[in-house]
Amino acid sequence: MSTTIAKTETTEFVNEIEAIYEQPVTYKLRASSTWVTKPNKERTIFESLATIDLADKKNYTVQPKNPNPPPIHSIWLERFWFFYTVSPPLIIHALWYYIVPENNYFHTWHPLFAFLFYSVAFFLIITRIADHCHYYMKYYGTFDEHNRPRDYVPDKLVTRLVMSVLIYILARTGGGLLLGGYDRNSPPSLGHTISWFFPIKIGVWLIVLDFFFYSYHRMTHTIPFLWKIHSLHHCTKHPTVLQSILAGDIQELIEIFLIPLATSFVLPLTVHEFWIAQCVLIYMEAGGHSGIRAYWPHIILYEVLQPFGMEICIEDHDLHHRYGKSGMNYGKQTRVFDRIFGTISERIECLQK
Template sequence: MSTTVTSTQSEIRPSAAYKLRATAKWVEKPFWKRNPFEHLAAIDLASKKCYEVQPKNPNAPPAHNVWWERLWLSLAIPPPLIFHALWYYFVPETNYYHTWHPGAAYAFYAISFLIYTIVMVKHIHYYMDYYGTFDEDKRPRDYVPDMLVTRLVLSVVVYMLARTGGGLLLGGYNRNESPSLGHTISWFVLIKIAGWLIALDFFFYCYHRACHMVPFLWKVHSLHHCTKHPTPIQSILAGDIQEVIEVFLVPLAASLVVPLTTHEFWIAQCILIYIEATGHSGIRAYWPHCILNEVLQPFGMELCIEDHDLHHRLGKSGMNYGKQTRIFDRIFGTISERVECVQK
C-alpha cells in the first residue's frame, strides 16, 4: 500500500463541539514567579505557534519517514543499558559496588527515564512546530489549566516511578546480570515487544471503550478528556482510579501474556511512552507506529497520530479506542474515518 497522503473535506461529527478553554494564566507568569509545579509543567510547552490559530493549510499532511524515528529511538533508548553493561564490565567483581542493588538500579533507571522523557518531549515539540498540528485552523493546542498543573506533575511522577519499578519487578531484576544482547535481551526483542504492545492494546481497548460507555467509568476517565487538543505530557493526565488501571493493571496483564525481562521492559516502556506522547501531540503528518506499521498496514489496522487526535475531539462519543494499533477498533467497528490523513 502506498503512503501517499491526501486531504478530505470531511468533518468530525457534531458531538465533537468545542468547549470553552479552561483558564491557564500560569503560562503568562514570568519565569521567576512560577511555582515548582509550574516550572515542571513548562517542560511540555511547545512553541507559541502551536497555541495560536493558524491559516488553513491547503496541502495534505506529509508522510513522515518512520525510519527517522526508528533511528532516533535506537539512539535515545540504549544509553542507560550501555552504561549499566559497561559498569559491570569495568568495575572488578571483587569490588563491593560491582553489582547494583535493586534500590540503586531503581534510582538509576527512574532518573534515566526522566531524562529520556524530557528529550523525547523536545523532539516531539520540534515536529509540532515544523509540521503544524491537526485542526490548527479551527483551534490550536490546549494549555494545561491552572487547576490541573499540580495534578499533571504528580501524575508524571507516579507514572515514571511506577513504570520503572514495574519493569524491575515484572522482569525479575537480577543484580548479577548486566544488559546483554542474546541473554537478558532477546535477539528477537522487537518481536517480543510488538507482541507485548498488541496484548497491552487489547486490555487497554476493553477498558477504554468501557470508560466511554459506562457512566461511572466515564466519570473516572473524563479528566483525561478535559482537552480536545492535547500536548505530549497531557497523555499522562488522569484521575487516581485511571492511573491505577492504566499505569499498573494494564501493563501487568500484558506482561502475563508476553513476559519481558527487566532490560526488555526498559526498551518497551520507552517505546510505549513515545507512542503515548506522539499520539497526544497532534503533529500534522502521517506519522505511523514505529514498530507495527508495516505489519498492520495491509489490513487497515495501522495507527497514526491523527487517530487518537480525533478520539479527543470526539470526546465521550468515542471511536478510536486503541492507542498502539487499530486491530480491535477494526474488528469491533469503532474506527473513526481520518479527516486529513487518508491513505490511497
C-alpha cells in the same frame, strides 16, 4: 467582537465533526491557564516542571488552513532517533559491569540503585521525547490548527499533571524491575537479558497490552460512572505531549499498574525488554497527544499492521480526543481491535494514507 468570532469558529467546527460522524459533539471552551504567562521566578515548582510540556507559541494560535496533505514522516528516521535516545542507560549499565572488576563491592547494582538510575533515565527520556515532539509540532504544524490550536494545561490541573508524570515514572520503573525479575548479576546483553528477537517480542507484547487497554478504554466511554473517572483525561480536545499522562487516581491505577501487569502475565518480558517497551509506550503516548500534522505511524508495528489497515498514526488518537465521550479510536498502540469491533473513525487529513 472576539467572543462572537470564537463562538462562530466553535460552532462551525462542531457542525463539521457532527457531519462526519453523524452524532452530536460537545465542545468546551478553554480553561484558564495564567501560569503560562508568569515570569519564571513567580512560578511554583509544579508550574516550572510543567514547562516541559510547553510547545512553540505558534502551536497555541490558530494557523491558516494548510491546503497540502500531511507529509509522510520517515519511520526509519524515527527508529534511529529512538535507538540513540533509549539505548544509553542500557549501555551505561552494561559498561559498568564490564569496567568495574568483579571483586569490587560496587561491581553489581543493588535493586534500589537500579531503580533510582532507571527512574532518572526515564525522566530524561520523557523530556527528550517532549522536545522531539515540540520540534515537529512547530515544523509540521498540528492537526485541525486552522480551527483551534493546542490547549495549555489549565491552572487547576498543573499540580495534577506533574504528580501524574512522577507517579508514572516511579511506578513503571519499579514495576518493570519487579515484573522483569531484576537480577543484579545480569547486566543488559543481547541474547541473554534482551532477546535477539526483542522487536518481535515487544511488538506482540504491545498488541496484547492494546487488547486490555482497548477493552478498558471503550468501557470508560460507554459506562457513565467510568466516564466520570476518565473524563479528566478528556478535559481538552487538542492536547499536548504530557497531557497523555494526565488522569485521575483510579485511571492511573488501571493504566499504570493493572494493564501492564495483565499483559506481563500473558507474555512476560525480561527487565531490560520491559524497559524498552515502556519507552515505546511513552513515545507513542506523547506522539498521539502531540497532534503533529504528519502521517506518523508506530515505530515497531507499522509494516506488520499497515497491509490490514490496522496501523495507528498520530491523527487517530487526535481524533479520539476531538470526538470526546462519543468514542471511536480506542486503541493506543494499534487499530487492531478498533478494526475488528468497528470503532475506527475515518481520518480527515490523512485520508490518502
